[in-house]
Amino acid sequence: MSPATGLNVPLLPEEQKSPVKHASVRGAVFNVSTSIIGAGIMSIPATLKVLGVIPAFLLIVIIAVLAEISVEFLMRFTHSGETTTYAGIMKESFGQVGSVLTQICVIITNLGCLIMYLIIIGDVFSGNQPEGTVHLGVLQEWFGVHWWNSREFVILITIIFILLPLVLFRRVESLSFSSFIAVLLALVFVGISSVMAIISLVGGKTENPRMIPHLDNQTTFFDLFTAVPVIVTAFTFHFNVHPIGFELGKPSDMITAVRISLLLCAALYFTIGLFGYLLFGDSIMPDILVNFDKSSGTAMGSLLNDVVRLSYALHLLLVFPLLNFSLRSNIDEFLFPKKPLLASDTRRFLCITIVLLAFSYLAAIAFPNIWYLLNFLGSTTAVCLAFIFPGAIVLRDVHGVSTSRDRITATIMIVLAVVASTIAISTNIYSIFASKS
Incomplete structure (x- = not known):
């Protein structure tokens, strides 16, 4: 995808750097924020339950700082070379292998996120039944349980009539307004959740949150790494x-x-994490929206519960095309590197779009729990894109622009990422086998 023409130029090949039309910083802030605020925010309160308030706050700050550093690394090395893409920098540093690894990680990460968005949308409208506990969706609460408000049917209708038209835009900047609306909807979600938590806190209905982790026979030190x-x-x-x-x-x-x-x-992450934890305590679900199916006993409480869930479902509907944008371009470049530009082949463009939507739909139906997907992505492809690859580019330093401080920072970033991911993966695998034994 080119900075100038979106899908008129693939995302991954090395093309000219001169954009035809400059986007605004404000639009970039909305698009970046929308790229960040996705399915992850739904599970932030559950991480506070695992880690405790203070460690979770510190972890959010540390990862945000490292993310800013890694982006600075990426942009500096991009402008020092002859490429305009992430895969292009990796190709300059590590050859074709680096480029292919980046493409694969982007494809898996973005596709995983799109699947999680559909899972959450299904949770909002049609509910979920984690561990045998029934949580009704908005449509089921309003109209009762029917075939037309089942998860399968609702997600299918959402894809055909809402998401399909949105994923056909050709420029990222074209999505800046929808990203602005998405950020506002996220603020509505966080704002209402915070007000509900404060009201419960004043009324003495909240549980005292744990400031530090509580380790016992069920939760070990290594389990804490699953929140990372x-x-x-x-x-x-x-x-x-x-x-x-x-x-x-x-x-x-x-x-x-x-x-x-x-x-x-x-x-926003820490706010929703803290107030979500205050609202639901240890009963918090991996997708906090599932917890909002319970009425507070008043008409206003029920209304607020529905507004919270619907606002974030609409947010995800607007975030979906932004991630689909880069995913589609990466898949096209990965599968058809010698084909004409994607925008010049309408048939190929539509085929890739429809196949992606169909696969996302089937996966969302098959895997209804976002915690496992978040753990898998965060321990593998996401951590590579966010920290390991940028750090490796700095250490490789093919353009000779790294400082000693950069190399030290990159080394620390890679070591922390590899250690935390390895422990998280090992702990999750052990938990799976332990639960079956």
Whole structure:
């Protein structure tokens, strides 16, 4: 995808750097923020239950800071070379293998996120039954349980009549207004949740949140690392750094947009994490929206519950095309590197779009729990895109622009990412086998 023409130029090949039309910093802030605030925010409250308030807050800050550093690394090395893409930098540093690895990680990460969005949308409208506990969706609460408000049917209708038209835009900048609306909807979700939590706190209906982790026979020290991938995934937006950044006039504008977005998103993450934890305590679900199916006993309480869920479902509907944008371009370049430009082949463009939507739909029906997807992505492809690949580019330093401080920072970033991901993966695998034994 080119900074100038969106799908008129593939995302991954090395093309000219001169954009035809500059996007605004404000639009970039909205697009970056929308790329960050996705499915991850739904599981942030569950990480507070695992980690405790203080460690979770520190982890959010640390990962946000590392994300800003890694983006600065990516942009600096991009402008030092001859490429305008993430895969292009990796190709300059590590050859074709680096480029292919980046493509695969972007495809898996974005596709996983799109599947999670559909899962959450299904949770909102048609409910879920985690561990045998029935949580009704908005449509089921309003009209009762029918075939037409089942998860399968509702998600299918959403894809055909809402998402399909939205994924046909050709430029990232074309999505800036929808991204603005998406950010507002996220603020509505966080704002109402916070007000509900404060009211419950004043009324003495909230539980005292744990400030530090509680370790017992069921929760070990290593279990704490399973929360790390969730927050890593929540801050992984690096696949959209180049599409958004190269539509701007100056490289420094992208760094400014990223810093503003990370500050905004970190504040939103911790706010919803704290107030969500206050509202539901240890009964918090991996997807907090599932918890909002319970009425507070008043008409106003029921209305607020529905507004919270619907506002974030609409938010995800607007985020979906932004991630689909880069996903579709990456898949086209990966599968058809020698074909004409994607925008010049309407048939190929529509085929890839429809196949992606169909696969996302089937996966969302087959895997209704977002916690496992978040853990998988955050421990593998997302952590590679966010921290390991940018750090490796700095250490490789093919353009000779790394400082000693850069190399030290990159080394620390890679070591922390590899250790945390390895422990998280090992703990999850052990938990799966332990639960079956």
